[in-house]
Amino acid sequence: GRIRKENRNHELHLYICDECGYKSNDDRLAAMNIQFLGDQYYQGVKRPKFTKIRSAE
Numbered sequence: 001g002r003i004r005k006e007n008r009n010h011e012l013h014l015y016i017c018d019e020c021g022y023k024s025n026d027d028r029l030a031a032m033n034i035q036f037l038g039d040q041y042y043q044g045v046k047r048p049k050f051t052k053i054r055s056a057e
Contacts, residue, residue: 003033003050 008015008026015026033050040048 002053 002017002019004018007018010026013026014023015029016023037048037050
């Protein structure tokens with residue numbers, strides 16, 4: 001899936017991936033992303049982050 005602010009509906013607490021259609025609670029996915037970055041930090045990555053991938057459109 002992709003991380004995009006535009007895919008998050010704050011009122012419904014819903015995240016829908018515009019690429020694959022995956023749906024989940026937005027706060028749950030945010031927590032999973034934070035956990036992933038924390039795991040990366042614990043493994044020695046100095047400044048873990050997600051990188052934006054540009055499409056070929």
